[in-house]
Amino acid sequence: MLFSELKCKDVINIKDCRKLGRVCDLEFDPCSGCICKIMVPGCNKLLGFLNCEPNIVIPFRxxxxxxxxxxxxxxxC
Incomplete structure (x- = not known):
């Protein structure tokens, strides 16, 4: 799967069925080349920069x- 395909998918938390957003970044292990974490923007799109939080970091596990x-x-969350 390409990153361009991954970043078009909605991320849903199964704990509360809440849509978290879409993947904006990945963190790789430089030794193994495996994905360690995905990141989803923490900003509220309605309020823009007024209500920006750090990215939501989701471990691959x-x-x-x-x-x-x-x-x-x-x-x-």
Whole structure:
């Protein structure tokens, strides 16, 4: 899967069925080349920069499924 395909998928938290946003960045392990974490923007799109929070960082172990349109994660917010 390409990053361009991954960043078009909505990230959904299965704990509360809340849409977190879309993938904006990835963190790789430089030795193994494996993905360690994905990041989702923390900004509220309605208020823009007035209500910006740091990115939501999701460890790869918390990704439960990557489907054709969404990524399901299990995190505590």
């Amino acid at each position: 918390d990704i439960k499924q990557i489907g054709p349109d969404i990524i399901l994660v299990d995190i505590h």
